[in-house]
Amino acid sequence: MKTHNKKALINIKVVPLERNKVIAGSSLLHNCIVSFWPCWLHHNNIKKMRGKPFSGKAIFLLILVCFLAGTLFTTHIWTRPATTVETAEPKATKLGCDHKRKLSEGQPGDVMEEVSKTHKAIQSLEKAVSTLEMELAAARRRSQNNNNYNRQKAFVVIGVNTAFSSRQRRESLRQTWMPKGKELKELEKKKGIVIRFMIGHSTTPGGILDKAIDEEAAKYKDFLRLDHVEGYHELSSKTRLYFSTVVSLWDAEFYMKVDDDIHLNLGMLLSTLAKYRSTPRVYIGCMKSGPVLYQKGVKYHEPEHWKFGEDGNKYFRHATGQIYAISKDLATYISINWPILHRYANEDVSLGSWLFGLEVQHVDERSMCCGTPPDCDWKARTGNVCVASFDWSCSGICKSVEKMKSIHKSCGEGEGAVWNVEL
Incomplete structure (x- = not known):
């Protein structure tokens, strides 16, 4: 069984x-x-x-x-195929999982390659944004120029840098070398010389300081108000904005900046600038190369001193900030590219850096930085009348309010000299 x-x-x-x-x-x-x-x-x-x-x-x-x-x-x-569940999975999900698995299981070199690609993509995007900003600024400037197609023609626009506390300095200029009233308008019309005190606004717009400037401007009509907050450490920003503004208002051959404690001979200025009318991209002033001051607390301290090399090095050649002139094409360049122009602590260094990398002719014009009497007096007696006079020790005329009249009498070119200059 x-x-x-x-x-x-x-x-x-x-x-x-x-x-x-x-x-x-x-x-x-x-x-x-x-x-x-x-x-x-x-x-x-x-x-x-x-x-x-x-x-x-x-x-x-x-x-x-x-x-x-x-x-x-x-x-x-x-008998149903086992692949039914697999085919129901979205391809995107499988690809995503495969990509993540490759990243997690890949070698360190693969991960670094992905990081490098991301970094390059970010750099490319930043460059594109920068290019768009430049194109937007240029388009805005062209549009502004088109809207101001009837800009007043001029030979030179002179911006006299001033401050809220400089009322007496401005009066000393009006009483000496700077025309006022009808004579100022006549000078613009017949000689193409435009002179304006350039100033921004206070930290409290509409306050006492701004109202005082408004009253003075209404009386003399010789101000150019900038959309700028006044401050000593903001001179580079003010200069940049000044050139951008005047280019949109006047079609001039030259644009100048002068301090309000400088004595100027307008006739000699016209004669000097006229020599460079046919020179493209010209930068005129008293060229210097002062030390880069790295010590904190001192006047003209440069916070970015490390960019200029070791301690004790000097700046590149640039015009002293008391007075300088640039040609139309350079002023236009600043006007278009102002969003990316770097500002150093010192305004004259900033301007020099904006032009340093361009094909620019630097003109070291020593007649634009004569001393006060007896220097300018002696030169005037020998027929070498100075364009501008000031004291190096004061970066202007020391006690200019009290001394401007006497300097004008000793170093001035004489009344009516500007009207005798033929351009």
């Missing part, structure tokens, strides 16, 4: 199936056998007790039926 049963079980052949089918079929067959076997043992024991053994063929057939049923059930349930 036992031998017959063993042979029946040994002779069972397993039909090869696909992986999923085999697993599922085997599981069902196992469940069928396991669930049937206790029943069969129990039934067989009963038969033994009754003396009628259970047939081995019946057992074999029952097992075979269970196996076939499992196979059919597996074929019905597991």
